[in-house]
Amino acid sequence: MGKTFLEVKTLRFLHTADWHIGKKLHGYDLLVDQKEIIHQILDIALTQQVDAIVIAGDLYDRSVPSVEACELLNQTFIEMNLEKKLPILAISGNHDSAVRLSTGMPWYEQTDFHLYTDLKQSFEPVEIGDVQFFLLPYFEPIAARLYFAEESLSLQAAIKKIIEKMRTAFDKNKKQVLVTHFFIAGSTRSDSETAVEVGGLNRISYELVQDFDYVALGHLHSKNALKTKNAFYSGSPLKFSLSEKDDSKGVWIVDSRSVAPEFHELVAKRDVCSLQASFEELTDPSFYQRMDRNCFWYFQLTDRSVITNMMNQLRAIYPNILGVERVNGRRETKQLEKVQHRKNTPYSMLTSFFEDITGDRLTKKQRDWLDEGLQQSLDTEKRNDDAT
Amino acid sequence: MGKTFLEVKTLRFLHTADWHIGKKLHGYDLLVDQKEIIHQILDIALTQQVDAIVIAGDLYDRSVPSVEACELLNQTFIEMNLEKKLPILAISGNHDSAVRLSTGMPWYEQTDFHLYTDLKQSFEPVEIGDVQFFLLPYFEPIAARLYFAEESLSLQAAIKKIIEKMRTAFDKNKKQVLVTHFFIAGSTRSDSETAVEVGGLNRISYELVQDFDYVALGHLHSKNALKTKNAFYSGSPLKFSLSEKDDSKGVWIVDSRSVAPEFHELVAKRDVCSLQASFEELTDPSFYQRMDRNCFWYFQLTDRSVITNMMNQLRAIYPNILGVERVNGRRETKQLEKVQHRKNTPYSMLTSFFEDITGDRLTKKQRDWLDEGLQQSLDTEKRNDDAT
Structure with a gap:
């Protein structure tokens, strides 16, 4: 110059x-x-x-x-x-x-x-x-x-x-x-x-x-x-x-x-951010209330277990999620063997599916609901068979 | 005012x-x-x-x-x-x-x-x-x-x-x-x-x-x-x-x-026009050379017979055709009966199809081509059968 x-x-x-x-x-x-x-x-x-x-x-x-x-x-x-x-x-x-x-x-x-x-x-x-x-x-x-x-x-x-x-x-x-x-x-x-x-x-x-x-x-x-x-x-x-x-x-x-x-x-209204945390932390009010929930979040999730309805649960708190990554990988779910299914009753199949996905066992109340639901569905099936 | x-x-x-x-x-x-x-x-x-x-x-x-x-x-x-x-x-x-x-x-x-x-x-x-x-x-x-x-x-x-x-x-x-x-x-x-x-x-x-x-x-x-x-x-x-x-x-x-x-x-470069005429008139040089072939033409065709490749023939002369209407209707083509086809040879089916569509009979040369073509196709079929 x-x-x-x-x-x-x-x-x-x-x-x-x-x-x-x-x-x-x-x-x-x-x-x-x-x-x-x-x-x-x-x-x-x-x-x-x-x-x-x-x-x-x-x-x-x-x-x-x-x-x-x-x-x-x-x-x-x-x-x-x-x-x-x-x-x-x-x-x-x-x-x-x-x-x-x-x-x-x-x-x-x-x-x-x-x-x-x-x-x-x-x-x-x-x-x-x-x-x-x-x-x-x-x-x-x-x-x-x-x-x-x-x-x-x-x-x-x-x-x-x-x-x-x-x-x-x-x-x-x-x-x-x-x-x-x-x-x-x-x-x-x-x-x-x-x-x-x-x-x-x-x-x-x-x-x-x-x-x-x-x-x-x-x-x-x-x-x-x-x-x-x-x-x-x-x-x-x-x-x-x-x-x-x-x-x-x-x-x-x-x-x-x-x-x-x-x-x-310049300061964006909604920043692009990433964070490594567990699902429990991310959904804990004492944690998320201190965060800018409005950011475009990318989460590096530390959990390995299956989390039911995970994205919807996270979105309810963080409305602008860009993505979720499992940094520690995902726990293998048990291989479901087709042949074995034939031998199982609907009741045992549903209880073991629930255990596989949530890692929890059904409570007494849940087992009662399941029983009742299966019985109703069986009754309906019978009535339909009679009608034809 | x-x-x-x-x-x-x-x-x-x-x-x-x-x-x-x-x-x-x-x-x-x-x-x-x-x-x-x-x-x-x-x-x-x-x-x-x-x-x-x-x-x-x-x-x-x-x-x-x-x-x-x-x-x-x-x-x-x-x-x-x-x-x-x-x-x-x-x-x-x-x-x-x-x-x-x-x-x-x-x-x-x-x-x-x-x-x-x-x-x-x-x-x-x-x-x-x-x-x-x-x-x-x-x-x-x-x-x-x-x-x-x-x-x-x-x-x-x-x-x-x-x-x-x-x-x-x-x-x-x-x-x-x-x-x-x-x-x-x-x-x-x-x-x-x-x-x-x-x-x-x-x-x-x-x-x-x-x-x-x-x-x-x-x-x-x-x-x-x-x-x-x-x-x-x-x-x-x-x-x-x-x-x-x-x-x-x-x-x-x-x-x-x-x-x-x-x-x-205002005078358009390409006018929108319509005209009632026969296919023969429209494709006659002494006729079309006096016309503005560049118009967007809509033809009311007086012919009743089937005209093979009609649109392409007309477009070669009038490049901007909007449409063609048959003002006198179209001559009925013979009803093709399914049952009858089974009785016909490929040769008779093709010759009668040609007659139905064009209104002309096959010339000697065309009949020879047809014969030859059918023979070749029959030979190929046989060879394929032998191969399997």
């Missing part, structure tokens, strides 16, 4: 990405969590008095988002850009439909809301304060092959040509920021990203982007996915998989005068 | 509706036809030097339009509003998703592109020249019940309340135009509209709208659906069903100074 530059207004911006609006986590709808976390992002933007918000792709989770997802994103843009007057610099990611997302784009420009969804748009920088923003949306190699009229062009080669072309627009009196949505080689992935790189073909060498003052990346969901001095993944604002349970989620605040961006944490 | 009004600029606008972008006609993609017809609409707007374009709902054919449909509508709006600087007054119809269509709306307002998709927006008129436009999108009765906080409100009663409320904003020095998308009682339907009125509940009395200087209607696809002095359906710009084959399609040009609107015709 050793450039000398004219006295233009310096710039402070917020970098976020991978909102994946409309995403479901193990079937749970995240829309309320997403709405809440976006408000936290806006709050940070206002408190930190940023001059712009950068969103590096994957605004939606699907190319055809639900009506509710559309409503949330539309409302978010209205609030950020029209009400709070914050410029927005956004690109489409591999989860977005470029065409659908681009609806309204040319009108957005009037209020400094720049939403780029097409490779062709990326060469002309958006200039705000002392920064030139180059907005390079996610694209498939075929788009670059068509644009450059070259039949075989790898993604890596395409990005190289694109950056060379961008470079011709570099103003040496300004800082250059690249906003993009790709996998930078050497990054670490988590479980919630869709692998767009097949056999390494869709990886980009870090060297290609090293000359930008800042690279605002989207695609990988952990802020620690890449360790460089100028290129950062913001990560997703929420945890989208169990592998992210220990991540801290947040946004970067970047100041064109300073060397390193600052990370500002 | 006997009002006295101040010297404000008079207004000339184009009224269209029911574009149904993305619609398919009997499986045929209409996107190219729609693109072309929208250009004709724009051409008329420019030639007629209108001050605004009114689109009375059903811009898309489906709540989730295809990417190609989105692209066409996005591009159309850019051309009309941003490039040609024409104000647009549009509402959503029953085929549109109000939320999806509303994307970008608040930004559009900056360039006099008013796209209303919510009942709540309809009470504040858009004023251009000497006209107050009230834009009332299609809505379900539940939306009105919620808005007016009345538990049971019929559509008719809701519209009455809405228009009463609109009336409080009427400026007596201006003309009032209502843009809406409903079924006005007494209108005639064609086959391509989705019936939104069930048991008459969703019909609106014409009396409710009679006080507007002009009512720009959408929903019904024929411009002749309603006969009043001030309320007009523009109809769809293309024929979307066979029942519309004799309709003339077009747009209304409305001038705030004149009493009656003028109809301007």
Whole structure:
């Protein structure tokens, strides 16, 4: 950053990405969590008095988002850009439909809301304060092959040509920021990203982007996915998989005068957590009343015995369970031999089944009920036989 | 129209509706036809030097339009509003998703592109020249019940309340135009509209709208659906069903100074046509070379005999066939009796089947082929029997 530059207004911006609006986590709808976390992002933007918000792709989770997802994103843009007057610099990611997302784009420009969804748009920088923003949306190699009229062009080669072309627009009196949505080689992935790189073909060498003052990346969901001095993944604002349970989620605040961006944490309404415990502990009020029962829980159960109706019992206490794992394995239930069944009476079969499953013996009262029930069923059977 | 009004600029606008972008006609993609017809609409707007374009709902054919449909509508709006600087007054119809269509709306307002998709927006008129436009999108009765906080409100009663409320904003020095998308009682339907009125509940009395200087209607696809002095359906710009084959399609040009609107015709790239003829005529080059083979043809075939591979033969000449009807019925083919088949040889069965279907006898060459084929199949059967 050793450039000398004219006295233009310096710039402070917020970098976020991978909102994946409309995403479901193990079937749970995240829309309320997403709405809440976006408000936290806006709050940070206002408190930190940023001059712009950068969103590096994957605004939606699907190319055809639900009506509710559309409503949330539309409302978010209205609030950020029209009400709070914050410029927005956004690109489409591999989860977005470029065409659908681009609806309204040319009108957005009037209020400094720049939403780029097409490779062709990326060469002309958006200039705000002392920064030139180059907005390079996610694209498939075929788009670059068509644009450059070259039949075989790898993604890596395409990005190289694109950056060379961008470079011709570099103003040496300004800082250059690249906003993009790709996998930078050497990054670490988590479980919630869709692998767009097949056999390494869709990886980009870090060297290609090293000359930008800042690279605002989207695609990988952990802020620690890449360790460089100028290129950062913001990560997703929420945890989208169990592998992210220990991540801290947040946004970067970047100041064109300073060397390193600052990370500002976001706090999810419902966190993704895991815990090792016994069923008895998990269902003990004195235990669970001290816990955040609303989290997306993943339990590592220490019990080995069969627990009847286990998931429903746990869900009654922890409504958002992601899964349960038996860390000590499961006790083998006795092999039920078919042949033997024929010899057993219904009564003995039912009592031994109960013992196998619960590990307990029937009480006197239960044995009486069983007797009574079997007798009734036998009577009904007889009556039916008489009737035919 | 006997009002006295101040010297404000008079207004000339184009009224269209029911574009149904993305619609398919009997499986045929209409996107190219729609693109072309929208250009004709724009051409008329420019030639007629209108001050605004009114689109009375059903811009898309489906709540989730295809990417190609989105692209066409996005591009159309850019051309009309941003490039040609024409104000647009549009509402959503029953085929549109109000939320999806509303994307970008608040930004559009900056360039006099008013796209209303919510009942709540309809009470504040858009004023251009000497006209107050009230834009009332299609809505379900539940939306009105919620808005007016009345538990049971019929559509008719809701519209009455809405228009009463609109009336409080009427400026007596201006003309009032209502843009809406409903079924006005007494209108005639064609086959391509989705019936939104069930048991008459969703019909609106014409009396409710009679006080507007002009009512720009959408929903019904024929411009002749309603006969009043001030309320007009523009109809769809293309024929979307066979029942519309004799309709003339077009747009209304409305001038705030004149009493009656003028109809301007549109000419479809591929018309919907029907014709009564024999198969021989239809496949005779001297006949079909004089016809517009590219039309969406519906043929009323005079032949009674079975015609082998008929549809493929016709499609080779007329690529866009909607259907074929046998106006004189079809000659009965001989009843094939099951019992008799057992007595027949494969050879006699095949020859008589051929005669039944084609009305011709087998030629010598065909009989030889048949003999040969049957012999081969018999040989194969024997070999298989020997092998087992």
